[in-house]
Amino acid sequence: MNHALWLALVLALFWLGLSGHYTPLLLAFGVASIALVGWLAHRMDIVDSEAQPLRPSLAAPRYWLWLAGQILISAVSVAKCVWTLRLPIDPAVAEMKAEGLSPLQQATYANSITLTPGTLALAIRRGSIAVHALNxxxxxxxxxxxIVAQVRKLEVN
Structure with missing residues (x-):
């Protein structure tokens, strides 16, 4: 039941964030749609710890803020590289260690690498991630x- 409440809360916040309209009729439609989705998910028996592997905590918002800062720093670095006339790039591919990370943490790590400008996660292998970098x-x-230290701080069931 705890997972169902978190699902309802996340759906409500997502719906409110996307809607932008807070009239009584639209709020009633939102509550009805969230109740319907919650009921369907419960009937399908898909609301469990596997569907919601992260525990609600302050770790995720802190991680997102940290990652946003890293993305900004990398974007400035890539912009400098692109706007420099001699184009100082030195592309390379390497394996980054991802040992001891759960599959969810590995996916988070790889996505974080890909979101950061100038780097791209190419493949997740057992215990490592192949990464291409502009420099x-x-x-x-x-x-x-x-990045991997920040990913490890995220709480996982």
Whole structure:
């Protein structure tokens, strides 16, 4: 039941964020649609810890804020690289260690790498992630482990 309540809360916040309209009729439609989706999910028996693997905590919003900062820093770096006339790029591919991470953490790590401008996760393999980088120094930054350390802080059931 706890997972169903979290599902309803997430759906309500998502609906309110996308709607932007808060009239009584539309709020009633939102409550009805959330109740319908919650009931259908319960009947299909898909509301469980596997469907919601992250526990609600402050770790995820902190991670998103940190990642947004990293994306901004990388975007500035890529923009400098592109706007420099001599185009100082040194592309490279390397394996980043992802040992000891759950499948969800590995996916979060790979997506975080891909979201950061200048880097792209190519493949997730057992215990590692193949990464392409616009500059070799970006791979060195990844090897320092800042992203994987932040991913490890996320609580997982």
């Amino acid at each position: 070799r120094r970006d791979l060195e930054e990844l090897r320092k482990g800042a």
